[in-house]
Amino acid sequence: MKFLDEYRDPELAKRLVERIHSHSFHGLRLMEFCGGHTVAIMKYGLRQLLFPQVELLSGPGCPVCVTANADIDKAIALAKKPEIILTTFGDMLKVPGSYSSLQKVRADGGDVRIVYSAQDALAIAQGNPDKKIVFLGIGFETTAPTIAASILEAKNRKIKNYYVLSLHKLCPPVIKALLDSGEIKLDGIILPGHVSAIIGSYPYEFIPRDYGIGGVVAGFEPLDILLTVEMLIAQIENRKPTIEIAYRRGVKPEGNKKAREIMETVFEITEANWRGLGRVLASGLTLKREYQDFNAEASFVLEAIPAKEPDGCVCGEILRGIKTPLNCKLFGSYCTPEQPVGPCMVSSEGSCAAYYLYGGENNGR
Amino acid sequence: MCLAVPFQVKSIEGDYAHVELSGVSRKVSIMLTPEVTVGDYILVHTGYAIAKIDEAEAQETLKLFDECLKVVETE
Amino acid sequence: MDDKILLAHGSGGKLTHDLIKNLLLKELGNPCLNLLDDAATFTLNGRIAFTTDSYVVSPLFFPGGDIGKLAVCGTVNDLSMVGAIPKYVSLSLIIEEGFLFPDLKKIISSIHTTAQEAGVKVVTGDTKVVNRGSADKLFINTAGIGIIPDGVEISGSHAKTGDKIILSGPIGDHGIAILCQREGLKFETSLESDCAPLNKLVADMLEASNKIHALRDPTRGGLASTLNEFAESSKVGITIEEDKIPVRDTVRAACELLGFDPLYVANEGKLVAVVDSHAAEKVLSKMQKNEQGTQAAIIGEVVADHPGKVVIKTQFGSSRIISMLAGELLPRIC
DSSP states (O other), X not given: OTTTGGGGOHHHHXXXXXXXXXXXXXXXXXXXXXXXXXXXXXXTTHHXXXXXXXXXXXXXXXXXXXXXXXXXXXXXXXXXXXXXXXXXXXXXXXXOOSSOOHHHHHHTTOEEEEOSSHHHHHHHHHHOTTSEEEEEEOOSTTTHHHHHHHHHHHHHTTOOSEEEXXXXXXXXXXXXXXXXXXXXXXXXXXXXXXXXXXHOSGGGTHHHHHHSOEEEEOOSSXXXXXXXXXXXXXXXXXXXXXXXXXXXXTOOTTOOHHHHHHHHHHEEEEEEEETTTEEEEEEXXXXXXXXXXXXXXHHSOOOXXXXXXXXXXXXXXXXXXXXXXXXXXXXXXXXXXXXXXXXXXXXXXXXXXHIIIIIGGGSOO | OOOOEEEEEEEEETTEEEEEETTEEEEEEOTTOTTOOTTOEEEEETTXXXXXXXXXXXXXXXXXXXXXXXXXXXX | OOSBOOGGGGSSSHHHHHXXXXXXXXXXXXXXXXXXXXXXXXXXXXXXXXXXXXXXXXSSEETTEEHHHHHHXXXXXXXXXXXXXXXXXXXXXXXXXXXXXXXXXXXXXXHHHHHHHHTOEEEEEEEEEEOTTSSSSEEEEEEEEEEEOTTOOOOTTOOOTTOEEEEOSOSOHHHHHHHTTSTTOOOEEXXXXXXXXOHHHHHHHHHHXXXXXXXXXXXXXXXXXXXXXXHHHHTOEEEEEGGGSOOOHHHHHHHHHHTXXXXXXXXXXXXXXXXXXXXXXXXXXXXXXXXXXXXXXXXEEEESSSTTOEEEEOTTSOEEEOOOOOSOOXXXXX
């Protein structure tokens, strides 16, 4: 597969790992903020290969994991309404809210459908004119423009029964919130790949400027991540923290202007509620006033039920990188992929699921 | 996050492109990347093209790997 | 005949009789079935294997097959996985009122073709029709009986340290071929389900050696789940090598797109064999000469380490544990 296989060459990977090991330091702490990187690192065993020279930490980069229970509860409440077909990406089906999950609602007769694309949700809306189709909008800046595009398309095609529950979040603000918390010391940041394809690299300039550490935008293949680590090490050795792009075939410094325009046409920035971090200013997206007809929160009455966090779940601390799944009392016993307690175990790129499915004793910790 | 896979554009029809990767084809929206043309490689995320793959940069990156490794050999 | 199945077709009266005579006996008839007695009777000598499975696949027709083909292959293969020679199957149909007769005819015809290919006979059956909404178009149950040749002792609990793991061909074809037909996930591919009867392949393998300790077809849950079942039943560890596992490029591409791991995608025409290390090459060679095993490969071995667990070695020199599939395989965007 072109543009994939070349970046998975095991020979090149082995030699890049040797090169990383040839540097004279120990225990560099690099954090990634992208669930896709969490999965790739686990799948290819990179954490194990780079330890102990480099310690790879996982931050709050999984949009499923950072969705607060109160927001999942909203989606569940919508799915229970008989006039609604709730369409969602597969990632969200099993995530437990305070009292239930979309999977349980489906088992109880709610119309919950998994789609690959917002395009498919639009098609369902067209095919079911007597129903209201709500799309569960999760994801960061990679996904938000696609949802915005679907709303514009719905408007142009006069599709009147399509709504979006926007739980979209923004990446740079959460990186800042984490760095501000001072809870963990980092030596560098592995920046998200596809979020950056949209926003470019300029929004990360505050990281070296205000925190004195560098960041490199990484692709998702093993060679991409190893190259990124090598570039961060070079920055640290030369004491020149800066923002660079390793994933140059997919990311330009200026990002995708058209995608941002579309996103900004439909969405505006708002405060958002992050699992593990609480409320973070200017870190989420909500539909603008002129698109309220498509806003699920404005169009349906939802009973306000107080959200509840599960006892003993430390997803929040895991998301902040201050604990690992192995520090959680529930991990592997009460909380497993079959019976998840928190979202970090459900999402295939949640730290807990990644540790459980890929880690075992080989996760380098 | 953000699974995005490189596909090649086979044909374009208005806001949509037919794309293909190793025998898998799909219609995707190019609303976010209206500048793509037939033959381009694009990154597809949830049925939308989010970026055009810069083939020259792709080659440069592969060269960069080689350079990294030449340094290992001389060390 | 009517163009739709009605409730009356299942009520035991004339319409039922017509359906049986004009469709089922016409396609599937044999001396045993033709008697239409309440039970099939036959004599069998030897150790008997007996299995049953229900088929609820959607869509009913998919590239490479349909529910009928699947219903025969599934049961023939289950018998084959304990080393039995499949002989007879039963066929139970639960049909939703309003089901199109031409579709039923296609499916029964498919059952006939597949049964012939596998060398089994449908000797007894049942037909029920339920109210619209009480079944999703058509459910099929098949049960099968086979004879296990003397000296054949195959079980998931018989894997031994040192045994080699052989996979009969590329994984993931069936699961992906089905998924891309589903609403909400549509994409085009020339991929077809690998649905096929494996009894002849197994017969060839047993001819090469009777030191085959375990056999299983990696259906739901994929290769990963099957290997975990062996590891657990036999209380052994299993190690496999990622780069030895055959996967078609198209399956890889579809898995990339949807966020799946081919190790967890269903197969309906593949088997995993655990074979004594001294016999492995001979068995492999015989498999590669059979049309169902042309791409067979040794993918790993049974080890004394990490009992009950399956470890995969990546091409990068790292290794990780692969667990059983937890719940459904769900497409992801993240």
